[in-house]
Each structure stands twice: as structure tokens, then as C-alpha cells.
Amino acid sequence: MSGPARDSVGRMETLRDIGELAAIERIARRLPGRRDVVVGVGDDCAVVRLSGGAGVDWVLTSDPVVQGTHFAAETAPEDVGHKAVGRVLSDIAAMGADPRWGLIDIVAPSALPVATLDGLYRGAVALAGAHDFCIVGGDLSEGPALEAHVFGVGAVPCGRAVLRSGARPGDLLFVTGTLGGSASGRHLRFEPRVKEGRWLRDWAGAMIDVSDGLAADARHLATMSGAGCDLDARAVPVSDAARALRDGVPPLDHALRDGEDFELLFALAEEREDEFMAAWRKAFDLPCTRIGIVTDRAGLVRCCFPDGATVALEGAGYAHFRQASSACAAKTTG
């Protein structure tokens, strides 16, 4: 075994030094696979299969909300519960799966008002119930700050989970809803796209929920597919909230890099576009927008402007332990 990781001057490396994604890669390398694990670390959910399992694959996911990181001390407890369950439902939706059962681990200081716990569960159970997601238990422990960790199990017909890795050059990229400015409130009160995700499993070749920001999640999808993404700057559906910010940052930049939109980004075979758009409009009122194309430039996500300029979107999006960097880290002309 090698000694602890140190930087070039011998200091012990911390999570701040390496960031969330490198830390997750370190963890993933430690986890052995097994025959019944169809998909491990790296997608919105893990996918597992029981032999003789009645034609069903199970998707498993977990997400925390931590006070000071995912919500503020003054956030309404109902919103905390809604967000905690909504994040997990969004992950299950991004696999094209049906939510089934959940557990909630609460961590709280002993001075937490009982009314806060009640409110959190009220918000959690209301959203869970709306999506037929049954909370069956969990845990309650003492700790320094309020947190809710939700674990979710979903079901999908065997082999039908929609992975991040299924995008092919030439596929079209679509996104549901509008993007950006979720910090104004939507990050707490979003509606997870559960019915849309389930419906999309008959259409999408690859799918991910937009939680780290469009640019970052497009990169996750691209990387897992061994492909690239070209996004059309004019097409990206910028939310009213992003336009209303007037903080000196272009609304498009908010749409590209703000996290926690919880919309679905997916790839569709190009020849199915007309049939798909007609079927979508019949099924949903929610907008669904074609925002780009899958390319063969592995791992490269670009934003393409009408004047022919392209911006490589590197390092954009939310990552734990590090500050988010600018969406426009490198500019090239294409």
C-alpha cells in the first residue's frame, strides 16, 4: 500500500485540492464489479439485476441535502423535504425508471424544533406520494447540522434503463423545460420530470438530469458516451429566472452553468425527430427543445454561436469542494 497522497511540497492533499469529480474517480476505482451489477458508479443511478428477476432491473440512487450546502438555515422545512425527495426522483427519472421505494436518513442537532422535522417530512411525503414513491423507513441521528439523505429504488423493464453512455455522433440533443437561475427558488421547488423520464425510455438513447448545470451534464453524457456535444447558443432555453437576474452575467451563461435545474437532457436518433416532436406535444405541455447535436469529438462540449464562433465549455458547473469556474474557460473560433 502506498502512503497518503501528498502534493509536490509534501502537504497532505485535501478534497478541496482535488475536487469532487477526481474524488469520485478515486472511489470508483476501489469498487469491485459483480455480474449482477449492470451499471455501477458514473450514471444517475446504479442498475442491478437479480437472476430470474421477473424481467425487472432495479435502479438505486442516493442524494443528500445538507444545510449550508444545498439549502439555507432559513429555508422552509417543507422545501427541504421536497428538494431531498425531488433530487432522488430526478435521478430515477433520468434512467427512464419508475420510482418505487425510498428511505430517509435525517441528521439533526438536538435543538431542532420538532415542527421543523414535521415540516420536512410533510414536504417529502407530499412529493413522494405524487409520484407513487413510497417512503418505507430511514434513520434519525444527532449531528451538527440539519441534513436529509434520501435513498431511492426504482424499477425499469430488464435492459431498458436509459444510460448516460448511449449517445452516438449524429444524435440530436434535447432538453426539457428551461434552464438557469434556479438559485432564485426553483432549486427548492422544482418538479422532478418523473412521467417525462418514464415516457422517454421509449425514445432516448442516452439521458441525464441537469443537476450540475447544462454544460457540465452535457460533458458527463459526452464523456460516458465517448462522444462530444455541440450546443446551439440560440436554441438553449433560458429561463425567465435567469433573464431576471441582471447580475452582469449573460442569461445564456446562467443557463449553461447554473446547477439544480433538474430538467432532462437526452439524445435522440436524428431520424426519429419528427415522430418524436409530434408524440411529445401530444403527451406533455412542458416545452422540449432541440439544443444541439452529438459529435465525434470525444469529451468536447462546445457552445456554437450564430457568427460561427464556438466556445469550449470547460470546467463549468457546480462541483463540491471547489468554486465553480467560468463557463467560458477557453474560446476558439470554429
Added chain:
Amino acid sequence: MSGPARDSVGRMETLRDIGELAAIERIARRLPGRRDVVVGVGDDCAVVRLSGGAGVDWVLTSDPVVQGTHFAAETAPEDVGHKAVGRVLSDIAAMGADPRWGLIDIVAPSALPVATLDGLYRGAVALAGAHDFCIVGGDLSEGPALEAHVFGVGAVPCGRAVLRSGARPGDLLFVTGTLGGSASGRHLRFEPRVKEGRWLRDWAGAMIDVSDGLAADARHLATMSGAGCDLDARAVPVSDAARALRDGVPPLDHALRDGEDFELLFALAEEREDEFMAAWRKAFDLPCTRIGIVTDRAGLVRCCFPDGATVALEGAGYAHFRQASSACAAKTTG
């Protein structure tokens, strides 16, 4: 909707005021049941069943370890990972189920050394691997203190999960291993009784793992079974660690009320005792001790001494948000 809970002088009630068990009862009342949920809140795991589910029930459980609550800042990270996974394996064992898949949510400050994360996973994956429990993913988020939340899925033949509620008056009570003094180190490095739990599903009418302390867990089992428990003071297997404490507390008291032994407490039909003991000795080197009997005194757990005295064990054991109270809260003579 009624307003927030307040005490008699109008102050908002906190978790410290009501304690862990009352808080869990409040939560349980909010959770709706569903046909596919065989067992919800109140057992070591929830039990869920898919129609046409190939003869398998799933058990679901989650447990956290939080720095300052479940381990100290100076605890070796390998031990933190071992304990986090071990708690979940112990819950799965207490259902008589086979561990299958797990997820780990880590919360950590950004200054956490990467080597600590590595060590935590090393401990977690080593124990998981020893029990064929496959860690398939999780989450990594920023927060004020190091925590690991493990979510576990186990499998058990349909209808065969061993519940807390199956004890009947006249059944004999057994416990594996020895009890007490786990704070000396065993609470971090215990071996979850996975193979014993799986084996016991052919024998035990009711089972629970000893995590809150023997007296408290006997009461959980009694309450869920609508029965009582009489424990034989001479028979309770006191650990060497409890005997070595010399802190003025009788070793038996440690065995009755210390938490985190992670042994299995179970009820066995009286007529199977001889056959059971012979089979156990053939299967395992681990001690298994008859420590008492199930009574018809609903909810009452007593410790019976050779002189005929009995002690009602009330309020003993570890409960979050409140200090543990004495094992000997009330003494009666029987």
C-alpha cells in the same frame, strides 16, 4: 393543520425534549403504507415485495455514522468505513436476509485529507466484500463534519424475513456472542453476524440486532410482538471488555444497557431448544446463550436475579438527542 408543537409554557418543542423514539413515531405516522410494503417503519429493515418478483422479498435499510456521534475525530478512517457498512450488514442479518447491494453517501468538509476518504472506503469495501455486499455507488457532498450514510438492499425468500414482531409467550430468548463495553473498541471493529443471521432464518421466530443495548432492544422486540421479556441475570453473557471497565458500574449493567454490540437477539420456540443448540454448535464456534423467556406482560422487560428479585428495565439504552438513563430505573420484587 395544527400549529407547531409547543410545550406547556409555549416554547417550541425540540428533538431533545421528545427524544429519538417519539420523533420516529411522529415520522411513522406520516408515512402511508402500500400493498407492496410488507413491513414499514419499526423493524431492522423495511420489507418490500414486487408482484411476480421471482419468490424474493427485498429488505431495505439505511444507517449513518456521524463524527462526534458515532465515532471520534481521531478514529482511524478504515474503522469509520467498517462501522458504516457493518451497521447496515447487522440490520440485514437481523432480518435473516442476504446482503446484496449498497450505496454510500459521504459528507465531508473540503479540508478533509484525501487519504482519509481513501481509508474510509478501504474499510468499507473490505467488510462489504467479505459478505458479498456490492457497493454500487453513492454521493459525495460538502458539509460540516465527516459522515458516511450507507444504504443497503438484501434479499430473502418470499415471506421468510425474520421480524421483530414474531415472538410468542413461552418462546426462549437467545443472544449471540457477549455483550457490553463496546465503547472500548468493539463498536468500531465488530463482525456483523451475517452468516449467523441467514442461518437463523430457519430457526428464529423473531430477531433484532443489539444496537441500542440489550434491555432497549429486548423492549423493541417485546413491544413489536405485543409480549414481554424476562432476562435471567445469571445467564446474560457479559463481555471481557465490560468486566475490564472497573468504572463503578456493574458489568451486568454494561451488558444490559451499552449500545453497539451488534449481536443478534432472537426468540426460539421452546420445543426446538435441544435440536437448535446441537445444530448451532455444529455450524458455529461463536457462543449462543439462552438468556430468558418471552412472557405475556406486554411491553415489560425485566431482569430476574437468583434471589427472586426482578428489575424492570425501563428507559435503558442509547437514544439519540437524549442522555441514556440508568438500566435500573425501577425495582420491584417478584
